[in-house]
Amino acid sequence: MDLLFVRGLVAAEDGEPAPLEVGVAGGRIVALGHELPRDGAAVVDCGGLWLLPGLIDVHTHLDLSANGARTRDGFTAGSVAALAGGVTTVLDFAAPEPGQGLVEATRHRREAMAAAMAVDFGLHTVVPGQGPDDLSGAFADLLRLGVGSVKVFTTYPGLASDDRRLLAILRAAAATGMLVEVHAETDALVQDATGALAAAGRTSLAWHAHARPPAAEVEAVGRLLAFAAVTGAELYFVHLSTGAAARLVGDARRRGRAVTGETCPHYLFLDAGRYQGPEPERYLMTPPLRPPAVQQALRRELERGSLSVAASDHCGYSLDQRRGLPLGQAPPGIPGVGMLFPLLYTELVARGGWPLGRLLALLAGNPARVFGLPGKGRVAVGADADLVLFDPGARWTAGDAGSGGVPGYTPYAGWEMRGRVAAVWLRGRPVYGPGAEAVPGQGRWVPQRRRKGVGGCGTW
Ligand SMILES: [Zn+2]
CATH class of the missing domain: 2.30.40.10 (Urease, subunit C, domain 1)
Structure with a gap:
């Protein structure tokens, strides 16, 4: 020993x-x-x-470059922030460049992370909106590499897959045993709302919640659940922000369907009123924060056990990368990997009366089961x-400098933890901790070894 x-x-x-x-x-x-x-x-x-x-954050975007903006914290700094919040494993995303294959993009990102990560890590692979429709071969290769989950989008130009392509992706996933993660926001509803706001001159970040309405999430979740029923694919909905969508997912799972989902602390503890305040850029993420009634309904669904996982959707842009920019130009995403457990512990266990084991299920046991990480989470x-x-x-008191990591801020500055x-x-x-050292490259690749049927992941 x-x-x-x-x-x-x-x-x-x-x-x-x-x-x-x-x-x-x-x-x-x-x-x-x-x-x-x-x-x-x-x-x-x-x-x-x-x-x-050690906790598992299954949704991080470390060292992300999107639309010309690169996040401020890379793999090492993001890892150090994770450790401060008790997270020892993250699942991040590999997104192919135009013309790059899924497997090539995933290998490339894995190598970059292996040199720099200070926590153990795995990857989901993003399936872009365009490309070959027969993905069975690529999915089989990804599974051999240890990637058991791919992500599809229903919004964002270039990333969004249309319905025909979504069905093809789900069929390939069902055939190979790949889990499909869904960013659920129906783009037509987002475009419709954004266009109406723009016509009225409402383009500042104060209108962010209005630009991406709750109905966009609810519609996309309902549609993808129908697609999953037809194709037999297993689904995992990322960052659910509305009670109505969480309820659809929970009801499907309670009927025995192999679907589940996650939410993030910001949707549980912050509401859309923040966009009317002096610093809307501090709360800029997609989907946006929701009106209090929607937020409270989400909290009720979490209490009912409709969702299995909590994750941060960590994305380390700094405030000055978007201050003053209009909707559509300000890069979205908030840092959160280090605050995931502290926030949920404070609000759900210390103040909310949850047994600790119930929170650990959301942050360790269920993530390990859903994504097939048998050595982790227990x-x-x-x-x-x-x-x-x-x-x-x-x-302790959360603060921009201490809790915000390299991006330099947290939406929870001043909160008593x-x-x-x-x-x-x-x-x-x-x-x-005292005498300990986080060394870049000490984090190891963790292959996903999924078993089919995420619907079986506990009753929380
Ligand atoms: Zn994300």
Whole structure:
């Protein structure tokens, strides 16, 4: 045994902290129990704090370049921000350049990340709006590479696939066992709303929520659910922002359909009133923040168990990259990988009364099951020793400098937070906390090994 964690309250199995010792060898958890033999292992005294599984953020955009704007934090800085929030694995996106194949784009991004990441990582591959329709061969190659999920868009020029292409992609996915992630916003409804606003001279970021109405999300989700029923494809809806869409997904899943979805902290805790304030650029992401009634309905669906995963949709543009720019020119996306767990813990567990295990299901257990990461997301013998020492009694205030990472801001500046990540180990190696070091390139590629049927992923 290399490492022995003692005097910790460990979130194993059901995720509720209980006294347990954790033995680690070769980067994996090899023993759980009481009074484990010391065996010359280095002892880590948890001092009564909680020991959690390393968390998984399945939706990040590190080092993203889109429409000529490049995010401020790259793979290393984004990894360091992740570790501060207890995230030890991220799933990011590989998007092909024009003319580039899916597999080539994915290999290329994987290599770039391998040199720089300080947390473990996997990739989803973006399927652009144009290209060959027979994707079965490419999907089979991606699955061999360890990519089990592709992303399609229903909006954005160049990225959006029309209905005919969506059906072809879903058929290829069903044939190969690929999971299809959907950015659900029907472009015609977005264009219609944006055009009406432009005609009225309403092009500032104050109108962002109006430009992308809730109906666009609800319509796209309903349509894709119908396409999935026809093709047999398994679907995962990213960043759901409306209660109505979350309900459609949850109802389908409760009927046994292999579909599920995620939401993000900003849709749960912030509303569209922020766009009327002095700094709308601080809240610019797509889909936009929603009116309070829509936001509250989303929260109710989360409570009902309609969604399985919470993720950050981290995207590290800085405020000065979009301040003063009109709608359509300001690059959207907010930093959030480091605030994902702190926010959800504070609002849902410390203030909301959720059992810790229920939150860990959204951030660790379910992401690992949905995306096929068997070594991740649990404190169990055989799993990677990705461990987070968490002090539930700590209090701190989120701030632009401390919590915003390299992009330099967080939408939650000034928020009072409960509990704090004290230290993190990645495969048994101390990577965050006193005496720990995050080394670029220490993050390893994590292949997805999906089993068909995401509908079976627990009852949360
Ligand atoms: Zn995203």
